[in-house]
Amino acid sequence: MKTLRVPEATVTRLSIYSRYLERLDRNGVTTVSSGEIAEGVGVSPAQVRKDLAYFGEFGTRGVGYNVKDLMRYTKKILGLDQDWPLILVGAGNLGYALCTYKGFNSRGFKIVGVFDNDLTKIGKKIAELEVLPMEKMPEVIQEHKARIGIIAVPPRAAQDVADFMVKNGLEAILNFAPVALNLPEGIEIRNVDLSVKLEILTFNLGFKSAQRL
Amino acid sequence: MKTLRVPEATVTRLSIYSRYLERLDRNGVTTVSSGEIAEGVGVSPAQVRKDLAYFGEFGTRGVGYNVKDLMRYTKKILGLDQDWPLILVGAGNLGYALCTYKGFNSRGFKIVGVFDNDLTKIGKKIAELEVLPMEKMPEVIQEHKARIGIIAVPPRAAQDVADFMVKNGLEAILNFAPVALNLPEGIEIRNVDLSVKLEILTFNLGFKSAQRL
């Protein structure tokens, strides 16, 4: 098998293209060019074509891309031709926000279990889902065949939660806690850090001020 | 002036190093090597040294880095030797979570105004802060000398909010809405996309499955 490695930056952009295509489709647009996509998401046209080229030929020369088709292709490539059940740990404010986040549902993500070890939170309802104690996680994972977990707990608890998730068979983790998790080979892990981007902004603002001197 | 451009990836890691150093400092660690930092945050030792080299020489050869000093330096570089007042628009669940997020306060970020145009939300309190109508934003910005805004509204409203922020003098925007914002030159903008990383995970899980065939 010819294993061409796809850059993660390309996958990231593919996700963005995909969502932009959904929007075009909702607006009734049927055809789009690489230049228009580029314009819409803020990259170069060549970048769009190069990214898509990793996965095949989806356009018609002289014409452009069929919006519906390309939307389906991109979703398929990203694995979004199926629904994904998600396990969430952490029923704090962030967990609550994630549970009710529309951007997940619209892409086929569905949180099927919310867990916490805080007794004051267990039993409460978040968007029609009861917060369960950690012990219940194994059966929920099995019931829904979940493969992905989300960590929305304070930093100090994150590693334990991750270990517990892996022990119970989850294969991929999205971590919102600002710590580096140590996980066995083969487990997919990505971090979403809410304050890093903010610090990039302050860095750039500081730099800008310095430039003015 | 010698303008050396610093890669954004370096700034991102600097932010992570910085937080890791704070943790070491809290734990009473006084000296640390590039290898230990690397281990702690999940990068290579060479990467750590290279990143720091963009900004100066902070270590002692044969010894390592003084934790407290390096922590101060990194925070200074990132502009975190001062507090940053933040303007937040969007008092939904995500806005609420951001208001109460401890990771902001501990790094000197303080949300000083929460705004929304939803009448059912205006007047409510979020963490001792009253949700205000958009019209009040100008005076809050002036009062606190705020320069950074956070957008936590649905995608369709994001561009208008961004325009309004810029019109009122904000210079940098952290956008949680999954759309590309169109802003004038000179305005710093970064997006935090909650589902992109999730789609990287599903992409990789799909790829992994394909490999097994």
Next chain:
DNA sequence: CCTAGCATGTGAATGTTATAACTTAAAAAC
């Protein structure tokens, strides 16, 4: 049927980032 116009797909070149190898300096041991 032939030509003109257009936008994709692609291979080469450019630019950038990360890795590795090496040099320098400090400290500790002898």
Next chain:
DNA sequence: GTTTTTAAGTTATAACATTCACATGCTAGG
């Protein structure tokens, strides 16, 4: 005081990603 060890700083190399420019192929119009 000399040597050995350690780890930072630096240079060179390799890997990677992006941009550019052109050839390819489709569509439409005459």
